[in-house]
Each structure stands twice: as structure tokens, then as C-alpha cells.
Amino acid sequence: MRIKNANSHPDRQSQTKSMILTDAGKVTEPISRHRRNHSQHVLKDVIPPLEHPMVEKEGYLQKAKIADGGKKLRKNWSTSWIVLSGRKLEFYKDPKQQALPNVKPRPNAESVDLCGAHIEWAAKDKSSKKSVFQITTASGNEFLLQSDIDFLILDWFHAIKNAIDRLPKNPSFGSLELFSFQRSSSSEQPSHCHIDRKEQKPENRKSFMFRLHHSVSDTSDKNRVKSRLKKFISRRPSLKTLQEKGIIKDQIFGSHLHTVCEREHSTVPWFVKQCIEAVEKRGLEVDGIYRVSGNLATIQKLRFIVNQEEKLNLDDSQWEDIHVVTGALKMFFRELSEPLFPYSFFERFVEAIKKQDSDAKIETMKSLVKSLPPPNHDTMKILFGHLTKIVAKAAQNLMSTQSLGIVFGPTLLRAENESGNVAVHMVYQNQVAEFMLTEYDKIFSSEED
Numbered sequence: 001m002r003i004k005n006a007n008s009h010p011d012r013q014s015q016t017k018s019m020i021l022t023d024a025g026k027v028t029e030p031i032s033r034h035r036r037n038h039s040q041h042v043l044k045d046v047i048p049p050l051e052h053p054m055v056e057k058e059g060y061l062q063k064a065k066i067a068d069g070g071k072k073l074r075k076n077w078s079t080s081w082i083v084l085s086g087r088k089l090e091f092y093k094d095p096k097q098q099a100l101p102n103v104k105p106r107p108n109a110e111s112v113d114l115c116g117a118h119i120e121w122a123a124k125d126k127s128s129k130k131s132v133f134q135i136t137t138a139s140g141n142e143f144l145l146q147s148d149i150d151f152l153i154l155d156w157f158h159a160i161k162n163a164i165d166r167l168p169k170n171p172s173f174g175s176l177e178l179f180s181f182q183r184s185s186s187s188e189q190p191s192h193c194h195i196d197r198k199e200q201k202p203e204n205r206k207s208f209m210f211r212l213h214h215s216v217s218d219t220s221d222k223n224r225v226k227s228r229l230k231k232f233i234s235r236r237p238s239l240k241t242l243q244e245k246g247i248i249k250d251q252i253f254g255s256h257l258h259t260v261c262e263r264e265h266s267t268v269p270w271f272v273k274q275c276i277e278a279v280e281k282r283g284l285e286v287d288g289i290y291r292v293s294g295n296l297a298t299i300q301k302l303r304f305i306v307n308q309e310e311k312l313n314l315d316d317s318q319w320e321d322i323h324v325v326t327g328a329l330k331m332f333f334r335e336l337s338e339p340l341f342p343y344s345f346f347e348r349f350v351e352a353i354k355k356q357d358s359d360a361k362i363e364t365m366k367s368l369v370k371s372l373p374p375p376n377h378d379t380m381k382i383l384f385g386h387l388t389k390i391v392a393k394a395a396q397n398l399m400s401t402q403s404l405g406i407v408f409g410p411t412l413l414r415a416e417n418e419s420g421n422v423a424v425h426m427v428y429q430n431q432v433a434e435f436m437l438t439e440y441d442k443i444f445s446s447e448e449d
Contacts, residue, residue, distance in 0.1 A: 057084040057159045062146040063091060066126070070140035075127070082145070084159055087114050087167050089135070112137055115167045119160055121297030131296040133157050150296055150327075251307040256337045257375050267378040271306055275329040276386045278314040283322035284389060285396035290330070290407050294323035302328045334411045340380055341432075343416040345372070350428045353435060365435065366443045380412075380436075381444050388440050405434030 063080040066073055081092040089112040116138030126134060131153045132146040147153040252260055252271055260269045283289050302324060305312055314325055333340055341349060345368060352364040369377060387404050394400050409429035436443060 055083055055085045056163065057156065058082065058095075059152075059156075061153070061156060062129075064127075064144040064146075065141070066144060067136075067140060067142035075144070077129075077146075082156075084163060087163070088112065089114055089160065112141065112143065113139070114160070114164050116169055117164050119157065119164055121157075121300075124295075130293050133297075135160065148293070150293060150331075153296065154300075252309075253303050253307055253332055254335045254337065257340065257379065258373065261375040261379075267374045268382055269332075269379065271312075271332060272329065272379060272382070274312065274314055275325050275332075276382065278319075278325050279322060279329075280386065280389060283326070284393045286322055287397055289322065289390060289397045289399055290326050291399060291403060292323050294321055294325070294327035296327075298324045299327045299331060303331065330407070330411060333408075339412055339414055340376055340383070341413040342372070342376060346413065346415050349413060349432050350425075353428055353431050361435070362439055362442050365439070369443055383412075384436050384440050385444075387437055391437060401434050401437045402430075404437060405430040405432075409433040 059082060060079055061082050062077050063082070064075045064077045066075050081095050083090045083092070091110045091112075112135065114135075114137070118136045120134055122132040122134040122144055126132065127144055127146070129146050131148065131150060132144055133153070133156075135143045135145065145153070145156065147156070252269070257269070261267055264270055279289065298318070298321070302312075302319065306328075313319075319325060348368055349365075352361060352368060355361040355364060369380065372380065387408070390397065390399055390404060391401050409432065410426055413429045413432055415425060
């Protein structure tokens with residue numbers, strides 16, 4: 001009889017050891033003796049799982065692709081559903097064709113990589129449309145995006161520009177492209193997007209692991225930088241202190257009417273007077289004055305100059321389009337922190353316009369206007385006096401009191417909280433502005449007495 005020796009079966013013994021239960025009652029995993037498998041476990045601990053980027057903005061815009069890889073294309077405008085997420089801008093025909101985040105590939109979608117891209121307001125030779133900006137990608141693709149709604153296209157411009165500014169300028173150094181996992185029949189191997197699928201040489205593997213561990217050690221350095229930045233920010237002077245020292249000045253656009261007038265020692269903002277003077281000088285008979293939109297890029301340039309308190313000459317050739325001046329004036333009133341008709345007067349003006357008796361309506365309006373704060377009262381008197389001159393030239397400019405009421409109603413008069421019926425409010429807003437124009441002489445009469 002042959003006696004079996006336990007030492008004669010080392011493989012079986014090693015397998016038996018790998019199945020020994022620990023104190024916690026769990027089965028210990030077999031120890032891998034391959035360096036490649038060990039590197040995979042290191043990668044799993046270091047590299048966080050990739051998540052699908054969150055949608056930052058989406059909506060309809062007019063889109064035209066004018067270059068593909070540097071090759072010029074024929075401009076063809078179409079309405080697209082646009083989705084901005086992470087470093088990508090995607091175009092769909094409609095929202096229904098936008099696939100779920102975890103579904104790949106997304107059908108009928110044209111994707112634009114914003115890494116290294118450039119965004120700017122389009123020149124006039126690019127498009128005859130108003131409010132157009134251009135995106136040029138690092139690969140040489142060029143897109144034009146447009147909307148007739150000023151604030152909508154402006155929001156899109158800033159959203160895409162902020163997304164581009166957050167990304168690295170060189171597309172090859174994007175954080176998501178540093179590692180990619182390529183599935184093979186035996187294992188998942190980490191690789192750069194430009195590395196061959198062949199097995200890496202030992203020296204390459206060492207340098208790769210060095211970079212990997214180096215990136216982990218950088219975490220402590222980043223934490224130290226963050227703590228120093230927090231200390232610096234907490235010690236910086238307050239906004240009020242900077243304003244008192246004159247380092248930061250209040251801007252004209254977006255401020256309160258009282259603040260602007262107080263700083264200028266006047267009851268009517270200087271910029272309002274400048275715009276009205278320019279329109280009355282060369283725009284009273286222009287077709288669609290105050291209704292037609294000016295070039296948004298030029299309006300923003302004018303806005304910047306005014307906010308920087310630079311010398312402004314509206315007779316300069318760069319402001320020759322009178323619609324730019326009227327667009328800037330409307331933007332000034334639209335961006336006031338409190339509208340020209342103060343929030344506390346909104347309900348009272350709405351109740352006044354509902355009155356059926358004309359004389360009672362005029363007297364109530366006159367009383368309300370007279371009780372307004374001086375900056376609101378004087379600015380309102382100058383503005384509506386100017387608009388009556390526009391109406392007087394209605395035969396040439398085709399702008400009636402009703403047209404001007406539609407343009408200026410929601411801009412000058414709005415509720416602080418739009419909790420009610422917005423459509424009903426808009427009707428009253430238009431009616432108040434129209435009535436102020438129609439009965440201007442009676443409402444503002446005998447105020448010098």
C-alpha cells in the first residue's frame with residue numbers, strides 16, 4: 001500500500017489554503033502574482049467611475065454649420081434643440097430625439113467638443129440676421145447660433161462661454177481623455193487615447209505608474225492651496241469697503257434708479273438724456289423705431305462703455321444704427337433692479353386703469369404719478385414726453401400709441417412676484433403705458449403751479 005504524502009501535491013495544498021475562512025467568516029480571495037493584475041486593482045482604487053455630465057442648458061435656437069474641418073460649407077439655417085452638458089454641445093431636431101443619458105449612441109445628434117473652442121459674436125459678413133454668435137472648434141468646425149429674443153441668445157452666449165472657459169485650451173489634455181478602458185477577451189487595460197493596443201514596455205509601464213501615484217500625491221497639495229485661498233478670500237475687504245474707497249463703482253446698467261441719480265446729482269440719468277437726444281435728432285421718422293432690434297453685440301459694447309464711465313458720443317459712426325441706441329435705452333430700463341413704476345405702485349396703477357370713467361381714470365393716474373419719488377417722476381415725464389414725439393411721426397415711423405405700449409409696458413411696469421396670471425398682467429401693463437401716452441398732457445399738466 002502506497003502512503004500519500006501531503007507534500008507531494010503542492011498545487012492542491014495551495015488551492016485548499018485559498019479557501020480558508022477568516023475570522024469574519026469571509027472567503028479570502030486568491031492572491032494574484034501577476035503585476036498586470038495588480039496594476040488593475042490600483043487603477044480601480046485611484047480612478048473614480050466616470051459619470052455622465054449633467055445638462056447645464058437646453059432649448060431651441062437657429063443653427064447653421066458654415067465649416068467642417070476648415071472646409072467652408074453652404075450656410076443653411078435650421079431650428080435645432082440644443083443641449084449643453086459638460087464639454088459637449090449637442091444638436092437634435094427636437095427634444096424627443098434626445099436619448100437618455102445612459103443610452104449610446106444618441107440618435108440623430110451632432111456633437112461638438114467645446115475643449116479648445118472659441119466663441120464670439122458674429123460679424124455682419126457672416127450673417128444678415130440679428131443676434132448671431134459663432135462657435136469655432138479646435139477641429140475647424142464652425143457653427144452659427146441665433147435667436148430673435150435678445151435675453152435668450154445672451155444667456156446662451158454666456159453659458160457656452162463659461163463652459164469653454166472652464167475647459168483646458170488644448171483638447172489633448174482633457175481630464176476625461178487621460179485614461180480610457182479598452183475591453184479585451186481577458187482583462188480591461190488602461191490606455192491613453194493615442195497608445196497602441198500592444199503590450200507596453202516595462203519602462204513605459206513604470207512611467208505610467210509613476211504618473212498615477214504622482215497624481216494621487218497631488219491631492220494633499222491641492223488641499224493646502226484650497227485652505228490658503230479660503231483664508232485669502234475671508235480676509236479680503238467687503239464690497240461696501242471697496243465702494244467707499246472708490247475701487248469698485250456702481251454700474252449704470254442693473255442698478256437702482258435712485259442710486260444712479262444720486263451719484264450723478266440729478267433726477268434723470270445722464271444716459272437716458274443722451275439716448276433721447278440722439279433719437280430725436282436722427283430717429284423720429286425711422287421705420288419701426290423702438291420696435292426693431294439693433295445688433296446685440298454692438299448694444300453690449302455700448303453697455304460696457306457706459307458701465308465703465310468712459311466718454312460717450314452717440315454721434316460717433318459706430319453708433320450710426322439708431323436701433324442700437326434705442327435697444328440700449330430699452331435694456332437700461334429692463335435691467336433696473338426696480339422698474340420705473342415702483343413695485344409698491346404696481347397694483348394701484350392696475351386698479352386705476354380698470355376704472356370705466358375716463359375723468360376718474362385720469363385724475364387717479366395724475367395723483368399716482370405726482371406721488372412718485374422724484375427720480376421716477378422726472379424720468380417718467382421725460383421718457384413719455386419723448387414717446388409722444390414718436391407718436392406724432394406715426395405716419396413716417398409706423399409706431400402708434402398701441403405699438404409703443406406693447407414695447408414699453410412690460411419693461412416699465414411689472415409685479416415684484418409674478419404669481420398671478422402673467423397674460424392678464426401684460427394686458428394691463430400695455431394699457432397703462434398706452435394711456436400715459438394718450439393722456440400725457442392732462443396727467444403731467446399744471447405740475448409747475
